[in-house]
Amino acid sequence: MASDYYITADNVFEYSRGNSLFDGLNEDQIKTLFSISREITLGKGSYLMHEGDPAREIFLIIEGELEISRYNAKHNQNHVIATLKAGDTVGEVALLDRGSRSASACAVSFCRLRSVSFDDLQDIADKDKSIYSIFYHMSRNIGERLRHSNDVALQAMEKQLDEFKTRVTLGNFFVYIVIMLSLFTFSLDGLKYIMTAGKNSSYITLPLTLAFFVFFIFFIKTSNFPLSTFGLTLANWKKAVREGIVFTIPFAAVIVAVKWVLISSVPHYMGRPLIEGLTAMNADPKTWWMFLVIYILVIAPLQELLSRGGLQGPLEEFLSSKYKVPLAILVSNLLFSTLHLFMSLEIGLLVFIPGVYFGWLYSRTHNLLGVWIAHALVGTVGLSIVGF
Structure with a gap:
């Protein structure tokens, strides 16, 4: 004017x-x-x-x-x-x-x-x-x-150098994903055999998680991102722990409510108890506790390190859209749930839905501690107690 x-x-x-x-x-x-x-x-x-x-x-x-x-x-x-x-x-x-x-x-x-x-x-x-x-x-x-x-x-020039480093990291990320998916595809027959043999899914998820973890470590070492990009930070840890517990309690309650609805309306679930406990894993008490401890202390944190730290975190850095966080959550969980489809479509969906919740929870603090706790709680309730 x-x-x-x-x-x-x-x-x-x-x-x-x-x-x-x-x-x-x-x-x-x-x-x-x-x-x-x-x-x-x-x-x-x-x-x-x-x-x-x-x-x-x-x-x-x-x-x-x-x-x-x-x-x-x-x-x-x-x-x-x-x-x-x-x-x-x-x-x-x-x-x-x-x-x-x-x-x-x-x-x-x-x-x-x-x-x-x-x-x-x-x-x-x-x-x-x-x-x-x-x-x-x-x-x-x-x-x-x-x-x-x-x-x-x-x-x-500093901006161009940072962009060049990001492109190099993006290339390494792409190679990491391709190798991971290729090895997974080649191992499908063996994975299906283990499933048909009636083994507990932990016999599959643990070695798979450890194998992918090795590739993830190589990716971290070759990337130019700080560890905080992968959720490995103490920043916001108190908020992450608090939200991981407080927000997950209602989510776990929803899981129980869904199980009750299935028992009431789906023939396959009729007659099953609401809380199955040991029956859910078809194991004796000692084995049940062993798998539960392994799940909470090994599988849950490693899976979150891979899906949230190894997929969602870098994707948020690579994407430039104003919707980059929702896109990173969607893509990372689509990829992660795809790795569970050899078990069944039902398992893939059961992995995807809580995965979206974990992704949203992680986006609030970018600290893996909170989603580790949430994953351990949801997994324990959903798989070992309610027994989907």
Whole structure:
């Protein structure tokens, strides 16, 4: 929005006293400069100049902001290199070297400027040598902007290096997933044989989890991400533990309620007790407790390390969508539940549903401790007590 303040011959000296560009010039000299200038206004989004245009004028911003950008032909896009505000000059590089415009200038908001042609400025400088001080001040301003440009260039190079490291890690991640899925596919016949032999699923999940864990360790060692990316951190551990317990109690209650509904309406479940305990794992008490301890202390934390730390965490880093967290949760759980389909479609769905809950829980703290507790609770209730 335009202001009501205008620069005139009567107030131009008062205005210029706050600008280092006019240091050393008296009131008459300032008024002389003002007399050869003209006012220009730009609406938001309008261009003052384009890169490569012939250069004939220098501009002083009175009001508003201008965005200075360079065009990158390789990527067909403009890169903003600076934002200039009221009191800054625009186009002084061409005044010093008499070349074409080295960058484009676009109004970020309504802008009011004063322009002076190079020839007119040179004429009055030839008549009054003290006017040449403006050239000195412009050179100093250019030097300051050059320092800023160096900082911007360094930040851009650091960003490119980070992006390159991320691409390398993404490649390693892809290889890790392909190898994992390939080995799993080759082992399907053996896994199905174990299932048909009537063995407890822990005989399968434990060695599979350990095998995938080895690949995951290699991925961590070759990645450029900090351990916190994989949920291996103490940050937010109190919140993670609290939510892992408090939020999972209602979830476990839902599991019991679903079992009750199945007993009441599905023939396959009719006649089965609500709480099956040892019967759920078809094992004697000693074996039941052994598998339960292994599940809580080994299988649950390792599976969370793989699914949340090894899949969801890196996916959140690789994805750039504003929905990257839900997408990471969905993709990681689709992949993880797919690895359980050789048991049955039912098992795959039973893994996917709580997996989505674990993914949401993990996204709140990015700490594996909470989902380890939640996984152990849900698994114990769902598999060893309720006995789906």
